[in-house]
Amino acid sequence: MKVFLRQVRFPVFTALLQHSVMLVILILMVAPFLWMVVSSFKTESQIFVLPPQWVPKPITLENYINAWNAFPLGRFYLNSLFVALSVMVSQVFIASLAAYVFARLQFPARDTIFFIFLATMMLPSQIMLIPRFIIMKELGWIDTYKALIVPFIATPFATFLLRQAFLGIPIDLEDAARMDGCSRFRILFQVVLPLAKPALATLATFTFMDHWNAFLWPLIVIQTKQKLTLQVGLSMLRSELGTEWGTLMAASVLAAVPTIVVYFFAQRQFVAGITLTGLKG
């Protein structure tokens, strides 16, 4: 009887309870996004109507036009895209090279170098904020995209992630290729990298998002309005527009869409990336 209770009647009740709890949380998680979208389609006067209305009437595109005109939002998009893609491509490439050395090659003091390199992961980026800025100033890189890209093209996290992936590839395949006289480079590009595609995709997705969302460093380094990234641009918009909430929400929607789209297409890479970033700390 006891068993019967637990296994048959109980689940119906628990499932109901479970769904209601999860539904409430879902509403809490999604409501701010809905409100952002709803507000972005409201006219200036509708925004401040009480009680709040979930369906804008009439629906206006004015806010989107204003947001697009008030700031060179299109330009910000391109800037962010260019920076994030550049870091992504170069980081995946450079980390692949280094990771392959650390995973497979016979190199003097290889593991010591790897260990030192790995230890730099412990250094939080804020300690480098000021000296990096001074170095950028000395190099004449302030207010250039170089400053947003070059310091990040090689990271210990990326190298570590790919090294682990390479170590998981059966060495027999490489040995066979070596017996046939393939160079190391050729093995890396034609044997190892194709087999490490999932890890490469995870790294690429994560690096892209990281740099698309970067804020503090671009805030400090970029000074010309035309060169701002989307995130810094949005924060400037916020301080300039003050209480023009409709326009601000429209700009927020425009800034949020790319990452949400990337997420829908690369959900698996995201989840894989997050379970790995614990190592990043």
Place this chain on the structure above:
Amino acid sequence: MAIDNAILNSQRKADPQRGKRHRSATEIEDFWTGLICLFPTVVVTLGFVIIPVAFSFYLSFHQWNILKPDKPFVGFDNYVRMFQTDEFWKALEHTVLYTIGVVPVGLVISLGVALLLNQRIAGLSLYRTGYFLPVVTSTIVVAVVWTWLYNPYYGLINLALKTLGVPQPGWLTDPKWALPAIIIMSIWKNMGYHMVIFLSGLQAISSSYYEAADIDGASRLDKFRFITWPLLRPTTALVLMTSVIFSFQIFGPVYVMTGGGPMRSTTVLLYYIYQRGFEFKEMGYASAVAWVLFAIIFSLTLIQFRYSRSGAAD
């Protein structure tokens, strides 16, 4: 396919006499290949990590204004001044309060949600996607949207509180409520992130434990206490560590939502470093503060490492 091609293409290069000198030839090739492959990584690490860290240490003992040519050595003055400044202690206090506010509550909620999601129920992927939405949205977008939500008169949150008949705080405009407001937003934003880590930890627990417990007639609570919680300990330690480290590095929301105010009530350490270093150009002093922040994060990491290690031992 690619492998087959690689092998086929290279077959004509095969050298049957390689056998004996194979090893040393490999070593030489590996040395040069390694040198080329490591070059970019080593240059970037030296130039943008190791040198900056050493330079930062050097800066913290100098009075360094980027606009002034004179940059005198001041010994421990920056550190002494920091420990005597009320602003520094306030910034530290706000950072600690923020961390205490975010970490335990965030951990409990994300674990609870992960437990709910770690079951075969309908609509699972819908829930998971929804919970994860704030994680993939940029901090700045979230901060701008929540500033609107927190508006004392027209914000959705106070309107909801009004309907419920609960008193409505001024949130970001009230020195007492501004930090809690940022805390609530951060818990909301990061819940999905930690949930995913917990989920992967939960999925790693073998179902045979639960089956055995079922046979023994264990209750849900027993199963959680004696199976899930102890076996999840490494994951919990990981979540604890990452969320504490993240919390100590909060910047974006403060910059966008409050600018450190009102009445400096949300000035956290990183924001203080930013203000001192880049608004007041006191780069030596700001570097000293950055070192203190680093020392705190580093020792917390060590403590947690030790804690999770000793946990694994028993």
